[in-house]
Amino acid sequence: MTRQRPFLVETLTLIALVLAPFVLPHLGFSPATINRILIWGLVGIGFDLLFGYTGLLSFGQSAFFGSGGMFAAYLLTQTSFTNTIAAILLGTVFAGAIGYVIGLIALRRTGIYFAMITVAIAEVFFFVEFNPLSEFTGGENGLPGVPQPNLDLGFFNIEFTSNMAMYVFFAFWYFVAIVIALRIVRSPFGLVLRAIRENPMRAEALGHNIHSYKLVVFIIAAMYAGFGGGLLGLMQGFMPPDAFMFHTSGEIVMQTAIGGAGTLFGPLLGALVWLYLSDFFQTVLNLGASWRLVLGIVFVLLVVFLRRGLAGAIADLYHMAFKRKSQPAPVASAPVPAVTARPAVVASKATVSKSGPILQATGLTKRYGGLFANSDIDFTVNHGEIRGIIGPNGAGKSTFFKMLTCEVEPTAGRIVFDGKDITGMSVIDACQMGLTKSYQINQLFEKLTVRQNLMIAALGELRGKFKADLFRSLHKVPKLGRLVEQTAQLVNLTQRLDSPVSELAYGEKRRLEIGLALATSPSLLLLDEPLAGMSPQERVETVALLKSIAHGRTLVVIDHDMDALFELVEKVTVLQEGRLLVEGTPDEIKANPMVQEAYLGGVYGEEIV
Numbered sequence: 001m002t003r004q005r006p007f008l009v010e011t012l013t014l015i016a017l018v019l020a021p022f023v024l025p026h027l028g029f030s031p032a033t034i035n036r037i038l039i040w041g042l043v044g045i046g047f048d049l050l051f052g053y054t055g056l057l058s059f060g061q062s063a064f065f066g067s068g069g070m071f072a073a074y075l076l077t078q079t080s081f082t083n084t085i086a087a088i089l090l091g092t093v094f095a096g097a098i099g100y101v102i103g104l105i106a107l108r109r110t111g112i113y114f115a116m117i118t119v120a121i122a123e124v125f126f127f128v129e130f131n132p133l134s135e136f137t138g139g140e141n142g143l144p145g146v147p148q149p150n151l152d153l154g155f156f157n158i159e160f161t162s163n164m165a166m167y168v169f170f171a172f173w174y175f176v177a178i179v180i181a182l183r184i185v186r187s188p189f190g191l192v193l194r195a196i197r198e199n200p201m202r203a204e205a206l207g208h209n210i211h212s213y214k215l216v217v218f219i220i221a222a223m224y225a226g227f228g229g230g231l232l233g234l235m236q237g238f239m240p241p242d243a244f245m246f247h248t249s250g251e252i253v254m255q256t257a258i259g260g261a262g263t264l265f266g267p268l269l270g271a272l273v274w275l276y277l278s279d280f281f282q283t284v285l286n287l288g289a290s291w292r293l294v295l296g297i298v299f300v301l302l303v304v305f306l307r308r309g310l311a312g313a314i315a316d317l318y319h320m321a322f323k324r325k326s327q328p329a330p331v332a333s334a335p336v337p338a339v340t341a342r343p344a345v346v347a348s349k350a351t352v353s354k355s356g357p358i359l360q361a362t363g364l365t366k367r368y369g370g371l372f373a374n375s376d377i378d379f380t381v382n383h384g385e386i387r388g389i390i391g392p393n394g395a396g397k398s399t400f401f402k403m404l405t406c407e408v409e410p411t412a413g414r415i416v417f418d419g420k421d422i423t424g425m426s427v428i429d430a431c432q433m434g435l436t437k438s439y440q441i442n443q444l445f446e447k448l449t450v451r452q453n454l455m456i457a458a459l460g461e462l463r464g465k466f467k468a469d470l471f472r473s474l475h476k477v478p479k480l481g482r483l484v485e486q487t488a489q490l491v492n493l494t495q496r497l498d499s500p501v502s503e504l505a506y507g508e509k510r511r512l513e514i515g516l517a518l519a520t521s522p523s524l525l526l527l528d529e530p531l532a533g534m535s536p537q538e539r540v541e542t543v544a545l546l547k548s549i550a551h552g553r554t555l556v557v558i559d560h561d562m563d564a565l566f567e568l569v570e571k572v573t574v575l576q577e578g579r580l581l582v583e584g585t586p587d588e589i590k591a592n593p594m595v596q597e598a599y600l601g602g603v604y605g606e607e608i609v
């Protein structure tokens, strides 16, 4: 497993933070602007975890920024509370609690609807702060008189009053915030966040409860924003009401877009450019009211030409300069060795019984409006069996698989898996029980590497459907490395482990698709057209691969390639127009006149007999 040099990023960040107050003033940054950059950069770290890593675009960060800041400012100005650090930490907890409640509501929807809910929530908070709660928040006057930061240890009190002392205070908290975020993104939790960003449907199908992951990261982002709001009050000596304005959320989004989403440092770089240019246009160029127009044009140019933002551009330059020479030559797509060359090493989940039916479906029906995709199907698979399913296009094979894996709820009927009625269960729980499938159309995490893809699948098996192991290193998850390497070996992708999925050949992607399902250690694996789109040579190789997978496992395979399927399976189920037509051994199916008539037709019939 490739490991980064430990603490390299943290060390570089520390060096940059030490140098910044000596370098930036020579470039025209005022001390107040430098501190403000740190605050925006810190708030942006939380936003980047939410947007850049998880793919959730929120316009509601102003609600948490304002709430955390107001809570801390209220404690420090309206009560006898004097400990500034404790006040902002309490403000952070308050923002997190609000984040929990709002997350429960907003995360019920996805995409544009989620984003729109967060816009509405930001507006509600702005209204509430100005009207019903103005007694506590000072309404349009805000809360003046917030003390400067101090470190009160009871017996010892340090006050951060000079520009440099203030900088040290903010830089310290920025460093703490980035170290925490780096731990999160390097943890199993952080990898699942990226899986959600890339392909939430597959992340669920691999057994991850993505709603819980999204809720936790939403709360974390709210806490980062609340903490930043507290710092703003301390920096200005005043908690401004405009912290709640939609404009605040907009700036966080724009700064992250300029700096580069999914980098953690992007928001800081974005804030640096954004705040520098707004100062420069207003005070040096004296552009008057048109400074916003010019800044808008600069924003568009940066976002259009630097697609991965400033942080992405810097990372690309670094890779070009230092990494290219040391990169190994591209690995050619290797054929799958003969089945006897490799034993089946990925264990399957233990089942309650070891013989008899592992899966029984009775009267399974799925109706879409007036169309019966599946109608009254009775189907049983025994432990250790390899079953094939065939049927013409539109016969209802994929819908049948979707119902079996609980991706789609049946209109009628019952499914019993490993002795338990799983009808109506979630796809997450079905996968956790050991029932999963590979997809007809690849459902991979395209921007991640093969290793990360397999890790995501294996983590569902090793950690269960949800675990908030935010600070655990991926390298420390027991059995993870071994399970990933065994699966990669089984699907012959060992040499491609560190390649991004987008660079794989089609046949390799198909094998990874099977590998993802395998890494969940299923006791019953459903394969939906595993040979689709493959060349004749790849088909032969993949059939060998499927034979090796089948050891100690129950398989159900849909495919249109009769020759390959009949060579692989012991029994075949034929579907036609959503109904079960007939079942039998491959020879019985080949000879069955009903199958020839109804499914194969004269031409295909001759091919397979």
Ligand SMILES: Nc1ncnc2c1ncn2[C@@H]1O[C@H](COP(=O)(O)OP(=O)(O)OP(=O)(O)O)[C@@H](O)[C@H]1O
Pocket (backbone or CB within 6 Å): 368, 371, 372, 373, 391, 392, 393, 394, 395, 396, 397, 398, 399, 400, 440
């Ligand atoms: N979500 C849906 N909404 C409406 N109709 C659907 C939906 N999914 C499937 N169908 C319909 O159900 C029928 C069965 O589709 P299904 O994809 O299960 O067939 P299939 O046997 O897997 O086909 P193929 O071999 O082409 O993949 C088709 O008529 C299809 O149009």
